[in-house]
Amino acid sequence: MRTTRKALAAAIAASLLLASCSGAGEPSGGGGAAAGDAAPGVTDDRVVIGTHQPLTGPAAPGYSRISVAAKAMYDYLNDAGGINGRKIDYRVEDDGYNPTRTVEVVKQLVLQDQVFAIVGGLGTPTHSKVVDYLNSEGVPDLLVSSGALAWDDPAKSPMTFGFQVDYAREGKIQGKYIAEHLAGKKVGLLFQNDDIGRDAQQGLDRYVKDSVVSRQGYDPANTDVLPQLSALKDSGAQVVVCSCVPAFTALAILTAAKLGFHPQFVVSSIGADPVTLTGLLADFAKRGGAEVSPAALLNGLIGTGYLPDVGQTDDPWIALFKKVHDKYIPDEPLTNTVAFGMAQAYTFAQALKLAGRDLTRGKLVDAMASGKIKGPGLTPFGFSKESHSGYTGAYVFKINPDTSTTVIQPPAVTDREGGDITPAPTERVTPQDIGLG
């Protein structure tokens, strides 16, 4: 008995020692798989792509519609003959905004579904956990649905490209607007406690650092923002900059109203879609047993954006989105979130077209970095060999009493560091110029 035990212990110890000679955190010698000529997921008539989206969980309100819209756009393009003779097979996996699930579903997409690329993976806490994996496996990781600065790092993550205006650029534009138009007011910050908050403050602090009286972070797993809003109220903040996802913008507005706190809200593009917010405010208030008027709560709210608003029906891109919407998802409310999903899908399709019929992962990444990607946005993309950053600026808008929006500062572009904010070029391409579908 005793000898068996000893032998067993020795065997275990030996196997453990054999199993690992080097440290767990030390970089391995071998490099990752090169993207080059590989083209998994591509057949003669089909290309399989995947994404991870929060269809359930704390970020689902609002964001669960993005993949519905993207699917509609892919259906539209497929019905028009596909891209370079291939139909796009779009696989959506729900990660519930839970990073562990994100890693699992992305591994599923890469290993089991053998996707050609991951497109529009949503969320900062989620997507940051798969960037290293996708880059070491050589999987193109395009148009990430998050404005964190981390996606723009071509040296470390050559396969990863952003999409949205990053939070630092957006913060600069918000900060400058506040410094010029809301001068002298006390500013409070409410932000998601991850890269969203960190990057946004980096931008805001270049312009309004001295006016900030309170900085409050929230965690998306905890839907009670009463402590944060109470602290903002007590600090005497007259302007509250909300770097929040839609659900938390709505929660912040409702909580402030409950406290009798009426600051001027300035909301980032990620959480400032009026139609989505209207739905969320009504829904959350009802669950809390109250009737509210979302239009009244949203009236006067200032937001930033980089895509045309769905209310601008004369915009050629909005006309296209409306056409796709009416044909494929007519029951879905046409929101800016829907426009986001469609714009993103169209941008990917454009890169796929540029990559050519003889498709490889290397060619797709080259197409993204070619500088030829032009999109629905009102500011240009930053994509080049040196930069993987998406939209490079934003406009400022105000929500009207009927929840439509008015642009109060035209689109401006800037960099993520200390550079100036300059007016954006006014010429834009139309869907007809690109001519995909």
Place this chain on the structure above:
Amino acid sequence: MSLLTRHALLGLLALAGIVVLTSVVDPYTDVQIATVGYYLVAVAGLTLLTGTNGQISLGHGAFMFIGAYTVALLVIHVPTFPFWADLLLAAAAAGLAGALTGAAAARLHGPYLAGATLALAVGLPAITQRFPDALGGSNGLAFTVQSLPTGLAGTVPQTRWQAWVVWTTALLLLVLLANVVRGRFGRILRAVRDDEVSAALAGIHIGRTKILAFLLSALCGGLAGGLQAFLLGTAAPGSFTLALSLSLLAAMVLGGVGSLWGALWGALALVFVPQWADDLTKALDLGTDVAQHLPIAVFGAVLIAVVLAFPQGIHGGINRSLARLFRKKETHENNP
């Protein structure tokens, strides 16, 4: 043959089975098999606490949280440690936290204990908000764990190797737990569960036993969290919600409270039932509003159905069916 030898042989046999199985399936199934492995460790720890010692914990996700962050911090800040040392330290850290919780838990019963552990599950992940620089705030930590020995690089895929590591650890732990449950300490745990007064009269120190049970159970939770971090290279507060703690509890009930086999069925269900439901919804081409909630609903329905049909969980159900089968056979043989 001693109990330990028998369990060790069973464990080795199971490991051989895993090695064979992982060699024939695709890489993603390897990941799923490894996922079953770490859930098995967590559920086994919980079943020891609840089934054998009669204490309830709604907070085992918190111990997984401790284990995952221990591995994450060690990989990032002490890169020279081999991964197995990280895993051992993760188990030790969670064990320590379990002993502290146990010290409080030993004085609580039923709903009060449930409430205290619930607070742990809800509260502990918030510590990441307090120390965003060290723990990464809501974003958590991302890292890559290097474990594949250089000798095997190129011949064994990363995912298969990870599945082997997770299952070797899980089986070692199960052998240990099986011996604990069947041995003297197991009898003490059950004595305390069944009647604290008579156990005390028999000379058993009630408080100490309960604390030890909590320590052992938390150690399993920490190891499970450590294995999860090892497998997925992430530790973030969004992964250790109350829902995780409750699903561990659900898996335990589903598999059969108090049985290590039950923990296996529970862990399998936790991984594969939502997966099948997901595949099913995709095959049926349902609208997104239905599809996104169906996997959770199916898991709930399975749980209800199993508890109604087999109050002892899946393992109890299998045992009963087997017993009935053999009894039938015996009667058959007795009356030709």
